[in-house]
Amino acid sequence: MFLLSADNIGPSVNWAEKKLAKKEIYDFLKISRTIGGHIFFPRGVDDSIKYRYSLNDKSKVYPITLNTARGGKHGYYDIFDKTLFAIKQFYAVSDLKQLEKEIKSKLKNEYVIKAFMNYAESFNLWKKGDCTSLEAFKAFVDFFSLNDFVDENYEIYDLTSFNEKTKLYGSQIRSDDTAPIENYRAYVAGTNHAIQLCTNRLLAS
Numbered sequence: 001m002f003l004l005s006a007d008n009i010g011p012s013v014n015w016a017e018k019k020l021a022k023k024e025i026y027d028f029l030k031i032s033r034t035i036g037g038h039i040f041f042p043r044g045v046d047d048s049i050k051y052r053y054s055l056n057d058k059s060k061v062y063p064i065t066l067n068t069a070r071g072g073k074h075g076y077y078d079i080f081d082k083t084l085f086a087i088k089q090f091y092a093v094s095d096l097k098q099l100e101k102e103i104k105s106k107l108k109n110e111y112v113i114k115a116f117m118n119y120a121e122s123f124n125l126w127k128k129g130d131c132t133s134l135e136a137f138k139a140f141v142d143f144f145s146l147n148d149f150v151d152e153n154y155e156i157y158d159l160t161s162f163n164e165k166t167k168l169y170g171s172q173i174r175s176d177d178t179a180p181i182e183n184y185r186a187y188v189a190g191t192n193h194a195i196q197l198c199t200n201r202l203l204a205s
Contacts, residue, residue, distance in 0.1 A: 002122045003044030007067045010037040011188045012078035019184035022199055028188050036198030041067045041142050051114035052146055063118055069111035076109065077180050080191060081159045084141075084149055085173045088114050089157065091127060091136040096120055101162035107176050148194040162190030 014175025016025050031037070036056055043065045052061040062068070066083070067126070071077050076082040089106040093099050099120055103113055116123065126143065127136035138154050141147060150156050152171070161170035170191065181187050 002042045002119075003132075004040040004044075005043040005067055005113070006038055007041050007063070008032065008037055009039050009083075009191075011079045011135070011191055012071070013183070015077055015180070015186070016184060019190070023183040024185075024188075028192055031192040031196050034195065034199040036145070037195040037200050041065060042119040043067065045082075048121070049118050051118050064114045065119065066112065069109070071116040073180075074109075074111050076112070076176065076178060079181060081149065081156050081157075081173045082176050082178075083112075083144065084156045086116075087140060088133075088137045088154075089176070090116050090120075090123055091140070092133040094133075096124060109176055109178055112176070115129060122182075130180050135164070139157070145198050148197040148201075159190030159194070160186040162193055163188060164189055167193065 002175045004075045007191040009135060012016075013025060016028070020028075038059070043063065045063050051064045051125050053064055066087075070083045071078045071087075076086075079134055086109070090103060092106060093102040095102070100113075100117060107113055109203055112118060123140075126139040127133075128139075131188070141150055141154060149159075151169075155172040158171045159169070160181060163170060
């Protein structure tokens, strides 16, 4: 049995406050905080959890989850296309016994790597039998209705490449580069477009 925690996949208010006006933040929250702007990630503590972190109180330690690992300057600044790219690379690992070695060759972020090491069995639920890495990633995307973040080949959109006039994305994410986004407005527009489409589909189903 796996414990789960909800995570918001929309733009981070914390980072938006450094880039946008209060009205802009209020406006994007009306979309990003809808049902399509949320996902569940595994959490919890048992004997299999190897990697942990502490906050100001060193007496308390917490497991590194994907939810916590992807945030802040040590993660992806809560950028969801990079998070989705990392998940895709997890499914490209051929053997969980070689997970640490293989995933280090695919991802740069050490905290995200440790999160996958902690919760590999949970994420591996979508990799059944002899399915390919793409089939496993496709199953994950389909299960969480994340289809509007990927193209027809399940390549992940670079959310900053969204064109508000054409309503199309111009490129795909190719790495989990941890540099902060310079054009946060473009990221907000691209993310909220996908979230709105996702919310519409979920409410219509």
